[in-house]
Amino acid sequence: MPTSLETMISAIQPINLDAVQAASDHLDQLTKPPGSLGKLEEIAKQLAGITGITVPKIGKKAVIVMAADHGVCEEGISAFPSEVTQQMVLNFCSGGAAVNVLARHANADVVCVDIGVNAPLEHPLLYSRKVRFGTANMAKGPAMTEQEAHQAIQVGIQLVEELAAQGYTLFATGEMGIGNTTASSAILAVLTEEEIKHTVGRGTGIDDERLQHKQAVIARAIELNQPDKDNALDVLAKLGGLEIAGLTGVILGAALHRCPIVIDGFISSAAALVASRIAPLSVSYMIASHQSQEKGHERLLKAIGLSPMLHMDMRLGEGTGAVLAFPIIEAALKIMMEMATFASAGVSQTDNQTDS
Template sequence: MLLERTTAQIGALYAEPMAEAQQRLDSLIKPPGSLGQLEEIAVRLAGITGNPRPRLGEKAIIICAGDHGVVAEGVSVAPQEITCQQIPAFLQGVAGIGVLGRLAGARLVVVDVGVAVPVDHPGVLNRKVRAGTSNIAVGPAMSREEAVRSLEVGIETARAEIERGVTLLGLGDMGIGNTTPSSAILAALGGYTPEEATGRGTLVNDQVLQRKVEVVKQALAVNRPDPSDALDVLAKVGGLEIGALAGVILGAAAGRVPVLIDGFITTAAAMLAVSLQPRCREFMLASHLSGERGHRTMLEHLGLAPMINLDMRLGEGTGAALAMHLVEAAVRVLNEMASFSEMGLSELDESMILK
């Protein structure tokens, strides 16, 4: 099975290139560690790629789209039709991710994994597993077989991009109502209460927020997802696009390509991916801290530090697109800054550096 083969292919970071990258960073004309996370990112890329002087080439953001039966419970102010209606704006370059992806020089890859209606727009990859999930408040979102298939759609998409020469992947999502299953995933895998895991999502007032909390409680009680079995969690309370995004992470890790996590939805996918194969966490970079309640909890659960905090909560991959500039900056620092010896300068003595 593709899923099993892919998880088995994911290895550890390469230690020697990381050590070489760190040694070079420490030799550059600056106090050691003074560029903070940029240095950490550069070392991580060396470990992922096996190259102590990694460079970035082609970039892509994979946006997975799907609908959710749970919208019947009144958990979203936005109508479900917006999922399908928004997709053309991505590819026309006029949505938020269209603008920021273009600025980052990243190609957008839009995948229909489970939109409720046919998506007939040029450029959209039709990988529909089924036309939306079932209502998790009354039963499972999908079958276990459909959960596996959604993951494999993501793996296949990541592999295709890597074969095209992509060196950096970002994640994006589209699916009205998808903060509710993401909250359920956080609660199930992380052991948090529905109140701790559930945020407002899009345009949600206090009344709708309380309804979302009750629906997450109900979904967990009705379905009883097994926290030790990520496939069970995905099938019972997840989403098709969330499964596909988890698959993209696994595919990227197997192909040794760094992957930028976006906001709340994609980090729910990251939790699933790590539950399926813990080693894939080392291949992820957290782009930003979402304004969505629960996102900080997700990142802390995964041990990931966000690069940006702009109180964004749009999704679509917008945070990942912005973080691509910082990943590029990290690589350029490693490759383009001069060392003390290259400049003929005296190196800083450790005793001179403030602790």
């Protein structure tokens, strides 16, 4: 692992347990039975620990959509052609994609990043951070070099730093890249030592024949590249994608800046798994938004140690599930800020809530 990345990882701090306890104490004084708001209370306590503030406030919100192409698409593993990646990037920038609609609903901004699209792209709203024009075909060799993977991670870290300086305090992961369920499935298979048949889903909606072909391509890529399961950066470089590496950096960057990071679906969770192996402390800063329909997502979340708040049968990606979770996270903080305590409302507590 490059020294600069090691330095950044060493700067990630554990969440503030005193703030967690203070938030827990405050929640127990609110006019409700203890723990009765379930995950809302857990989110409130986690946010307190992340920020070090008992009742933190949310500033600006952003979903960071990393976009890149995958050389493995040469193997015919997707129902859509690679050109869709660049077309969708322009759709994001024009505000016409599903994530744009849901972000507007949540009063959040979409930050679209070209980190590895296999075409020259220009748009006033596009963040151009291209590391290279798409990955190589992992079925024929490493998807990228370790240096390129490291550079892509740095892009994500630096972008969070830039946005945090602009007042953004709540982030979500999003992605676009035809072929990226193949890369994510390969990462999951190696890092968790799961059988490939349990990690590979239908992605963009492939049929049974192409699904079997996709599994075979992943098996061939793993056999050819021999990634080190104990070295997440090696696995990421040999089997991953530039957008997955970029999101790994976004997650690490959020942890560095003590900001909550909302994890979207299968591809985002593959990045979260890599981040968790590189920097275990980063897991405490992650909030799982939903469980995707994509096969293997439940295994990914369990491997990280995350529990999703939503089950919406979604499998679009883009950050759509993560953005849907923004209002729930804000609701958890409104409970902390606006709900009356037993004392202020003059409501009697149960015996196990009183000091006497």
